[in-house]
Amino acid sequence: TIDFTANLHGSLTAFSKSWQASGDNTITILANVSFLHTYKKGRFTLTNTASGKFGYNNMQMELEGERRGVWFKNVDEIALSTSPQWAMVKNWTYGANVKFRTQFAPGYENRGDKQIGNSRVSNFMTPGYLDASVGFTYVFPFEKLPFKLNLSPLAMSATYRHDFGTSNDYGVPVGYKSKYEGGLSVQVDFDRTWGKNGWLRYRTTAYSFYGWITALSATKFSDIVPTIRWENTIDIKATKYISTQIYFQLYYNKAEWHQLQVSSMLSVGLTYTFKNK
Secondary structure (H helix, E strand, C coil): CEEEEEEEEEEEECCCCCCCCCCCCEEEEEEEEEEEEEEEECCEEEEEEEEEEEEEEEEEEEECCEEEEEEEEEEEEEEEEEEEEEECCCCEEEEEEEEEEECCCCECCCHHHHHHCCCCCEECCECEEEEEEEEEEEECCCCCCCEEEEEEEEEEEEEECCCCCCCCCCCCCCCCCEEEEEEEEEEEEEEEEECCCCCEEEEEEEEEEEEHHHHHHCCCHHHCCCEEEEEEEEEEECCCCEEEEEEEEEEECCCCCCCCEEEEEEEEEEEEEEEEC
16 A cells, blocks of 8 residues: 655745834745555565655844845654564564654754854754664554554664764764664554544654663663654645644653753645555
């Protein structure tokens, strides 16, 4: 089976100079694509996913004594995964999960930094994340509650930093381009569509990696902190080609940032879905 969805969302706000309430002219564009491929034969199942998000906005700002519109990236993500699984007993499978995540373009703390050439905070493969694990997956036997629970006692988490010009090292040791950790991981997935025409779809993924190598080398209990990522996506279809998407993500990795990172997005625009079964 193949499931492909593409979205193009945007907004435009414009004011004349005489507009009494004031305001800035803005343009926002967001492109979003997702791909799901599933292959089944006998007791074997292979699931491949790919997704990409990229958005820019244009806002007015004072720069070198001149007020002008500056383009600035606000959404940027590449995510790939593959999961071969073999059926064991009812609702249980065993196999592997491999996930890769990075971004398309350089990122800056604010739009002025890009214009005056200040250092980047991120770039392609900076950071880059690779998670690989081997374990067991349980599919809950409830059609209306399509949960999947993956328990992987053997897991690897890698962080990459290929651009040494960024202001954040993402926990990668000085002079190195990558950092590898071994440990265990837990992941919970939920994906359900409501309505005859699939007008509402909710997807959530909660992933946690616990590095036992870090734990063995830790000098105090507070150093033993798992990496956690929780993603939520709600798709609402007004018509076949017009949709609203709500996205919310929580991410915590003590090695690269000591605070909880939060990302949220609400967008409305054109959508196209292709399914082949």
